[in-house]
Amino acid sequence: MGLVHFQVPPWRCANTKIQKRHVTHCVERMAGRTASIEFWHRSWLDEAHRAGTIEFQRGLGAVRTIFGGPQGFANSVPLLAETTNPDYALVHLHRRNVGASNIGRGFSGRALRLKLTGPRPARDYGQGGPPRTQGQAHAHHPQRLQRRQRSAQRDHAHEDALGARPSR
Numbered sequence: 001m002g003l004v005h006f007q008v009p010p011w012r013c014a015n016t017k018i019q020k021r022h023v024t025h026c027v028e029r030m031a032g033r034t035a036s037i038e039f040w041h042r043s044w045l046d047e048a049h050r051a052g053t054i055e056f057q058r059g060l061g062a063v064r065t066i067f068g069g070p071q072g073f074a075n076s077v078p079l080l081a082e083t084t085n086p087d088y089a090l091v092h093l094h095r096r097n098v099g100a101s102n103i104g105r106g107f108s109g110r111a112l113r114l115k116l117t118g119p120r121p122a123r124d125y126g127q128g129g130p131p132r133t134q135g136q137a138h139a140h141h142p143q144r145l146q147r148r149q150r151s152a153q154r155d156h157a158h159e160d161a162l163g164a165r166p167s168r
Helices: 017-029 050-060 109-117 157-162
Strands: 003-008 034-039 063-068 088-095 144-151
Touching: 003 017, 003 063, 003 088, 017 034, 017 050, 034 050, 034 088, 050 063
Parallel strands: 003 034, 034 063, 063 088, 088 144
Antiparallel strands: none
């Protein structure tokens, strides 16, 4: 098994003791496995908390998920291409469904798409992986890179993450 991926939901905001305790508990439950953590609230990576969040994840030995969602929304998570684990990096390329992104937890654009169109085949980037953005810096050079792609509309997550395609 590679990574065990945790997505910390947007209602677990800020870098408080309670939220850190929750994340620590999740990582500890995976003893013997490497956990990756993706924060869905911008406060974890805003300028006031960024360094503390990175050090927190390094202290846990957890992989910080590099989230490549569109920017410019009030709830956009800042893009920060910095790794926290010497062995792994996880890049989540995400296409935001702007029309459904903020209407609540009861809606599932993925479920609707699957019902209407069926599953999509995965994209194959070959040996080199997806292209990198200019100026992308990493604290480490991990031994393994895992990509996680989720796209709510067609298959443009990689273009959004690279800034090659305007958000709708």
